[in-house]
Amino acid sequence: MRSRSTLLDGRCTISRCLPLSLYRARTTRPLENHHGQTPVRKRLNSDMPASTVSSRHFYQNETLLDFVARSSRPVSLRQLAFFGMKLTNDKIIQSANFVRQELPTRMAHRIHDMQSLPYSIVRNNHISYVYELYYHSFNTIRRFPVIKTVDDNDRFCDVLRELLAHHTAVIPHLVMGVIECSDLIDSKRMDNFMESMLRSRISRRVFTEQHIALTDAFLKDPNFKPTEQVGQVFFQCSAADVVRQCDTLARSLTQSSHEGIPIPELVFEGDVNTKFACVASHLRYMVGEILRNTFEASAERYQAMGNPPAPVLVTIIDAPQHVTFRFSDRAGGIPPEIIPYLWSFVKGPRSMIRHHNFKQVPVLEAIVEELETFVAVARGQRKRISSLTSLTTRSPTLRLGMGLPMCKIYAEFWGGKIAVKSIEGFGCDVFLHISKLGNESRFVQMNNI
Amino acid sequence: MRIRRRISLSIDFAVRSSSIRRRIFTCSRQLSKFSLEEPVFTNFDVNEVIGLYARTVTTKTSSFNFQDLIQFGRPPIPDEALIQNARTIREIILTSLSRRTLALRSLPYIMVLNPNISQIYNIYLHSVNMVYDSGAELETKEDNDRFVEALQNMVDTHTNAIPTLAKGFAESQTYISGDVTNRFLDAHLHDRIGTRLLSKHHIALTKQSAPNQRPDSRFIGLVDTQLSPMELCREITLFLSDVCDLQYGIRPSMTIDVGEDVRVDYITEHLEYILTELLKNSFRATIEQFLGMTPASQYRIKHNLQQESAVYPVVVTIVRTASGVVIRLRDRGGGIEEDNLKRIWGYSESTFEEEERDGFKTLNTPPPSVTGTGGTSMGGLGYGLPLSRAYAEYFGGSIDLETCFGWGTDVYLTINSPQAI
Numbered sequence: 047m048r049s050r051s052t053l054l055d056g057r058c059t060i061s062r063c064l065p066l067s068l069y070r071a072r073t074t075r076p077l078e079n080h081h082g083q084t085p086v087r088k089r090l091n092s093d094m095p096a097s098t099v100s101s102r103h104f105y106q107n108e109t110l111l112d113f114v115a116r117s118s119r120p121v122s123l124r125q126l127a128f129f130g131m132k133l134t135n136d137k138i139i140q141s142a143n144f145v146r147q148e149l150p151t152r153m154a155h156r157i158h159d160m161q162s163l164p165y166s167i168v169r170n171n172h173i174s175y176v177y178e179l180y181y182h183s184f185n186t187i188r189r190f191p192v193i194k195t196v197d198d199n200d201r202f203c204d205v206l207r208e209l210l211a212h213h214t215a216v217i218p219h220l221v222m223g224v225i226e227c228s229d230l231i232d233s234k235r236m237d238n239f240m241e242s243m244l245r246s247r248i249s250r251r252v253f254t255e256q257h258i259a260l261t262d263a264f265l266k267d268p269n270f271k272p273t274e275q276v277g278q279v280f281f282q283c284s285a286a287d288v289v290r291q292c293d294t295l296a297r298s299l300t301q302s303s304h305e306g307i308p309i310p311e312l313v314f315e316g317d318v319n320t321k322f323a324c325v326a327s328h329l330r331y332m333v334g335e336i337l338r339n340t341f342e343a344s345a346e347r348y349q350a351m352g353n354p355p356a357p358v359l360v361t362i363i364d365a366p367q368h369v370t371f372r373f374s375d376r377a378g379g380i381p382p383e384i385i386p387y388l389w390s391f392v393k394g395p396r397s398m399i400r401h402h403n404f405k406q407v408p409v410l411e412a413i414v415e416e417l418e419t420f421v422a423v424a425r426g427q428r429k430r431i432s433s434l435t436s437l438t439t440r441s442p443t444l445r446l447g448m449g450l451p452m453c454k455i456y457a458e459f460w461g462g463k464i465a466v467k468s469i470e471g472f473g474c475d476v477f478l479h480i481s482k483l484g485n486e487s488r489f490v491q492m493n494n495i
Numbered sequence: 496m497r498i499r500r501r502i503s504l505s506i507d508f509a510v511r512s513s514s515i516r517r518r519i520f521t522c523s524r525q526l527s528k529f530s531l532e533e534p535v536f537t538n539f540d541v542n543e544v545i546g547l548y549a550r551t552v553t554t555k556t557s558s559f560n561f562q563d564l565i566q567f568g569r570p571p572i573p574d575e576a577l578i579q580n581a582r583t584i585r586e587i588i589l590t591s592l593s594r595r596t597l598a599l600r601s602l603p604y605i606m607v608l609n610p611n612i613s614q615i616y617n618i619y620l621h622s623v624n625m626v627y628d629s630g631a632e633l634e635t636k637e638d639n640d641r642f643v644e645a646l647q648n649m650v651d652t653h654t655n656a657i658p659t660l661a662k663g664f665a666e667s668q669t670y671i672s673g674d675v676t677n678r679f680l681d682a683h684l685h686d687r688i689g690t691r692l693l694s695k696h697h698i699a700l701t702k703q704s705a706p707n708q709r710p711d712s713r714f715i716g717l718v719d720t721q722l723s724p725m726e727l728c729r730e731i732t733l734f735l736s737d738v739c740d741l742q743y744g745i746r747p748s749m750t751i752d753v754g755e756d757v758r759v760d761y762i763t764e765h766l767e768y769i770l771t772e773l774l775k776n777s778f779r780a781t782i783e784q785f786l787g788m789t790p791a792s793q794y795r796i797k798h799n800l801q802q803e804s805a806v807y808p809v810v811v812t813i814v815r816t817a818s819g820v821v822i823r824l825r826d827r828g829g830g831i832e833e834d835n836l837k838r839i840w841g842y843s844e845s846t847f848e849e850e851e852r853d854g855f856k857t858l859n860t861p862p863p864s865v866t867g868t869g870g871t872s873m874g875g876l877g878y879g880l881p882l883s884r885a886y887a888e889y890f891g892g893s894i895d896l897e898t899c900f901g902w903g904t905d906v907y908l909t910i911n912s913p914q915a916i
Contacts, residue, residue, distance in 0.1 A: 363901045368900075469821045470816040475905060
């Protein structure tokens, strides 16, 4: 393993990970949207300077500050999913302009945050990559003219799709940067920074993807009325089915790296027929992480002790505001020295190992074929290319150490909660409370900037 | 050391020579004789004592750990060791009592006029004096015996102090904020646990080391070296199911899925109190969920979800860890509502008979371990959980709770106990 000094020596390791860089105008591989069509690739704004880090950037920051001064408008699920309402041209255009204004405002807040971080941190390869990506995207969207027609909206959606694709690598870069810079800044402040970045990212991606999904649905059928699913929001998501799907995927992944080791079965109890409205990809990611942790721990315990693994008890509970999932295992519990760092992105004893693992997370554009084989395993999952998919289907030998902190952010984003109780030497209980996304506005305001 | 002795001699002389001393000891056993007026010994005497120990109060908290309880090995313990122990714990106890007295004195004046609180204040003053006096000379076995007698007296006098204190605080709610109450009571109960533990432990050690006693291979004072959480749970369940039968006509049950043969060194009384409280809560919730009386069950009825078809047993998991024992109680009692979660660790927050605002006054004697006398009801004081947590945390353990509203609650009790000798 390389020493710390070589990792921080300013050498750019990004180009190996990211086939599409800011310094090239065009990528070699076209991007498919979820209809299998290949939209015309837009050049990245070529009048944009290659690097934003210049003295001009300091004086141009005025524009950014204007956007920072605006507060972001809260977004409700009604707006996202158009519950039972009929879509019209006007509504689509309204939604498009909302995205056109909200995206730069929210990104401006995040960029401003990064500008307040110490210079040494933002000069780290990974963090500076994210910074430049954000700044570039901010400029792209804010310069887009007001949308007046459906054609304008089409062009706008193309730009949005490209943006979403570019930003899929943000999470690994952020986490790598955070780990590398963990001794440059107080860890609490770093955790807060990560949390606000990720929360904002979730909200931006959700309303962006929802707008694109609504546009597509409207184009296909103008009388479209959302009933079962719009974009990522599933109105009648079956809790038990989601757990079963995640179980299949997690099981096959764990089996592939721990050949021949028995993996515990799942035993269901409680309100197993619960159906509720939720963002399915988020739920799948969280449940997947929890199950992967359990299966990993169980496999390790079997290797150490040899007893056949006890089944994992999955309790699904239909509560007034939430659906609660309790995963109760006997896989040996969490070592006490890890527990203080359970929810932190800035890890304790294991951080350098994590960092090494991170470099091997596949980024979508480069290895779509590999991804497809994984996705085929999880039958029933939509073939959606999203940043979560690459993480959900990563090899289990890649211990990234951010499963639980990420789950916490996703869970709390919609007003839910996650808690982990470990009994040393025995097992763990994980309590995941997911908000039901209904018409109650209390839980569905996305005013996390 | 010499100065202290001179002061103590002068106090002794002053007290001995007056008729006051006679009055103290004749009415010492009757709590009711303590009245509203300032106690009968002069302020000068007691203040001196408290002043002496106030210095240690600020410099160090009287701390002892579990090792100290079993440091002398199995009984019978030689006399010199007993006397040494007596000297040590006298210092610790006096520091504790002084700290309590000072804390009581800093309560608002009007509160200490409340007869319940003033009664508690008086018995503390009395205890300070008694412990100081009876242990002034600790050189011989007889000295120790006299000291032990005084300790027993103190323990008996304070036995019913908690309900009295609770009543006093409940009546004084308008004069003090909830936060200050919680902080005061946290500190108070913590000190009380320590004082009673040391006293009873020393009394037990002395008894176990008496000349005609058979050597005990199991108990060291109050510490049971072969404490079985499983047996304790079974006994408590038997007792509680009688209570439930009387109250609801239903007998709850408990099963142990892991850890039947786990043994640990711990103080039986403490673990018994904690488990009684926790099992009582679980049983009550399970029964009420079955009967449709809990908010969770009402939600399920309203939304046509499946009702509880039986009174499910509380599942107990006992695991031996490197530093002690973890006991998990899992029930299907419907869980705890979000709003209540923050309040359960405070004092005087009982959900029993919520409709009656003055539920406390109409109610229920507290559980037997607190009073030592009878008590057959299922709730009321609202002190159960905070007191259990104080017991668990005394030697570094904890009580944690995770609730799934609509289903049930999991309670994780961690008991810290070093390896047996």
